[in-house]
Amino acid sequence: MPSDNESLTQIETQARGQLDAVSDEDALERWRVAFLGRRGRLTLVLRGLTDLPVDERKRVGAHANHLKRELETALQEKKARLAQSITEALVEERIDVTLPGPPLPRGRLHPTTQTLRDVLDCFVSMGFQVVEGPEIEWDHYNFEALRIPKDHPARDMWDTLWIDYEKDGERPMLLRTHTSPMQIRVMEQTQPPIRVVVPGKCYRYEATDPTHEWMLTQVEGLAVDEGISLGDLKGTLADFAHRIFGPDRKVAFRCDYFPFVEPGMELRIDCFLCGGQGCRICSRSGWIEILGAGMVHPEILEAVGYDSERYTGFAFGMGIERIAMLRHGIEDIRLFYSNDLRFLRQF
Numbered sequence: 621m622p623s624d625n626e627s628l629t630q631i632e633t634q635a636r637g638q639l640d641a642v643s644d645e646d647a648l649e650r651w652r653v654a655f656l657g658r659r660g661r662l663t664l665v666l667r668g669l670t671d672l673p674v675d676e677r678k679r680v681g682a683h684a685n686h687l688k689r690e691l692e693t694a695l696q697e698k699k700a701r702l703a704q705s706i707t708e709a710l711v712e713e714r715i716d717v718t719l720p721g722p723p724l725p726r727g728r729l730h731p732t733t734q735t736l737r738d739v740l741d742c743f744v745s746m747g748f749q750v751v752e753g754p755e756i757e758w759d760h761y762n763f764e765a766l767r768i769p770k771d772h773p774a775r776d777m778w779d780t781l782w783i784d785y786e787k788d789g790e791r792p793m794l795l796r797t798h799t800s801p802m803q804i805r806v807m808e809q810t811q812p813p814i815r816v817v818v819p820g821k822c823y824r825y826e827a828t829d830p831t832h833e834w835m836l837t838q839v840e841g842l843a844v845d846e847g848i849s850l851g852d853l854k855g856t857l858a859d860f861a862h863r864i865f866g867p868d869r870k871v872a873f874r875c876d877y878f879p880f881v882e883p884g885m886e887l888r889i890d891c892f893l894c895g896g897q898g899c900r901i902c903s904r905s906g907w908i909e910i911l912g913a914g915m916v917h918p919e920i921l922e923a924v925g926y927d928s929e930r931y932t933g934f935a936f937g938m939g940i941e942r943i944a945m946l947r948h949g950i951e952d953i954r955l956f957y958s959n960d961l962r963f964l965r966q967f
């Protein structure tokens with residue numbers, strides 16, 4: 621047990637040294653216990669005083685008590701300093717919860733999606749159901765079943781991206797060139813009455829230019845029932861055109877050829893830029909082509925097992941980017957998927 625001035629000096633040096641290193645309240649408490657606690661080093665010196673001869677007891681006692689007071693003072697000072705630095709740290713870290721947060725970037729729907737939704741809403745409100753089909757399609761559905769046999773010149777209407785998969789020396793799979801194959805798939809799986817619209821991406825082997833992209837979004841429509849006539853087709857599509865392009869648009873139907881309809885036609889609206897005079901937008905014709913349509917070919921109805929004497933139907937197909945371009949005055953279809961935010965943010 622330390623019992624003289626020498627060891628008191630040692631205790632003091634160590635106590636002060638260790639106190640300097642203390643940086644939190646737990647360490648400070650451990651320091652207090654080590655030196656000033658009930659079994660602390662200085663406490664033991666004080667307790668051992670009784671064993672000393674009288675004159676030494678006085679001298680060592682006076683020194684030890686003095687040291688005890690000093691260490692207690694040092695402890696209090698350290699305690700105060702720790703408390704202060706905690707407060708300072710808190711002040712430093714203080715968060716003003718009333719400040720507005722950093723603004724979150726606001727997203728928006730792609731212009732294709734916006735127009736697609738408007739188009740679908742229009743047909744849904746007329747009782748059409750929305751169905752989707754595969755983007756990778758069999759030659760059979762994309763062409764054959766739609767009366768576009770191999771080596772038929774009508775195939776030239778669609779530039780096709782074939783899947784690198786061979787069967788019996790042929791490549792029977794492709795990225796669908798249009799949504800029309802879903803007409804067949806739906807008819808194979810359901811019986812009339814049918815009212816469906818089919819949104820989806822289509823792919824074509826195109827050299828891109830302002831009006832051609834290798835990927836496009838189409839909406840196909842199909843209605844099959846007893847007694848469906850060309851009048852139903854015209855009424856439905858005229859209503860659609862008025863709802864998307866405004867009630868003042870004139871609509872006109874003109875003969876066109878698509879292998880899966882008879883008769884086939886295109887729907888046009890009068891040019892909203894020149895009002896029919898003829899301008900750059902309408903290629904000086906006064907009319908803008910909106911979509912292809914027609915009465916479902918009876919051979920197609922028969923091929924899916926429908927009685928074509930009893931059932932008739934109409935079909936139509938449109939490119940959504942084209943409709944969005946007309947609605948918003950967009951002059952280059954390639955803008956849609958080039959991901960330039962300066963373009964996309966405008967919608």
Ligand code: DAH
Nearest residue numbers: 798878912913914935936937
């Ligand atoms: N599938 C045709 C195309 O991509 C568009 C089309 C024309 C669809 C006439 C139809 C239709 O359903 O009846 O060019």
